[in-house]
Amino acid sequence: MGNVKHIATAAVGLIGIGAMVCAPSLIWMLPAALMAAAALAVLGWSAHNAQHTAEQTLDGVQQSVDALNEQLDRARTQLGDTNLKLQLVQRSKSNTEAILKSIRDAVLVADQQDRIIMANEAAQRLFGFRFDPTALPSLATLSDAAAFVPLMQKSRTGRIAHVRHEVTLPRDGQPAVFDAVLSYVQDDTANTGAVVAVLHDVTREKEIAQMKNDFVSHVSHELKTPLASINAYAEMLVDGEAQDEDTLKQFCTIIQSQAQRLTRLIDDILNISRIESGLIKVSKDQHSMALIVRDAVEMIKSYAQEKNITVTAPAAILYDQVVIDRDMLSQVVINLLSNAVKYTPAGGAIAIASELNEADNCITVTISDTGVGIPPDDVEHVFDKFYRVEANNKMAKGTGLGLNLVKQIVETVHGGRVFVTSTIGKGSTFGFELPLAAENVKC
């Protein structure tokens, strides 16, 4: 009876294991073993016969148990493999989710009923909703997506494999341009599908392309203006329209001055372009800022005298040494001074001041004029490339590059700062700040 008890216990144990591993092929064998064991107990055969029969039965049971163990081992191995595969699939799913979550492009998937079945963080931010996989919101509930939803629906109804659209959607309250790639993914087994949308923000690229176009347009326009004069006056010379010596000289002078204007323009464009691309050769040495200002004033003096404008410069400041490219900084001061003369009516005044700020280890140079001033809306743009103050166009001709070059030289090349303040009808103050040469401050 003890053996029977053991077998029954083993069989019950096996049923448990069989149930656990969900191996139906094993279970059908177990009732036979149980029935044999039960029969032994109930019938009470004679000892000899019973012993012989029991041994035969036990052998059979043993064989069945061995077979069960083999199948159990195989099932365990299969289960291990399945678990491994499951882990790999889960890991792959986690990786995919992590990638989708981290990419900056918005990714959104909608099913055949226009329900959103997946949306990464960027898509949720863009369309202003929290994705809940148990709720599956409709595409129609997306806010400010009127330009986008019909495209998704069109991809779905047309079952279009891949299509690209340029869509404008609000982002942080501003219109942003997206390159949207929509792909219809077909599920042949279920005769259904989903639309996957990937939206890449191309607003900045668009702006840069527009800036490039504007730049080329500005440059060609600015280059054509002096070229047009050169061409017209050269044609006049060819046609013999200069009928006396003075007119001939005048035509030649205009051609020369326009050619010089063209050269300056090309130089300015090239210098700005080289500074922006970091290709300009910079030769920095220690110089006195006061001496650079003094030399610039000398150069501009005759131009100022023509308009009866007085220019006052400060006395040299001790220890005003700066590490600069002398030619470039001279151009900064000359550009600011010539602008001041240009936009100051006859009889006005220009004052140059410089101040040391030892706490910040820098020097500030300001050029103030009694000129026409700059309208408030224009002030923040005066250092922009090709920007010209419309209201002051009549005062002087210009390319809109001079102040941009000043900014590039001071800020990009020398790590300084430019600034401007202005009052209409009273005048403007342009200035820049440069770090002082460290050694000299200590002297």
Add this chain to the structure above:
Amino acid sequence: MTQRRALVVDDEFHIVQVVAIKLRNNGFEVTTAENGDIAYRLACELNPDIVITDYQMPVLSGIELIEKLRQNPATESTPVVMLTARNFSVEDDQKQTLRISACLSKPFSPREVLQTVEDVLNQNATV
């Protein structure tokens, strides 16, 4: 034969000068103005045979000048040639409404300006 009178209007000194010299050397009496406002007053005063004006000008633009000329009986039929910058164009209906005889795009050749002025005046004489 009376000398033909032209009024040349542009805020760009070199343009005014080159057109004026070209026309003077070819028998025109030329008056110049640097903006539309001055040009309108001169047109009323001198009643020129033709006005050659820039499109973009301070104070009073070329279009505004022509509108004023067309409203004044003394200048309503004065032929006008317009000089336009490269990126500006005058719409056809605006050209018809304001009766702009011809448009020339900058940069232009002085020969081309002279030829256009001659053609416009000849057409007007025929009409």
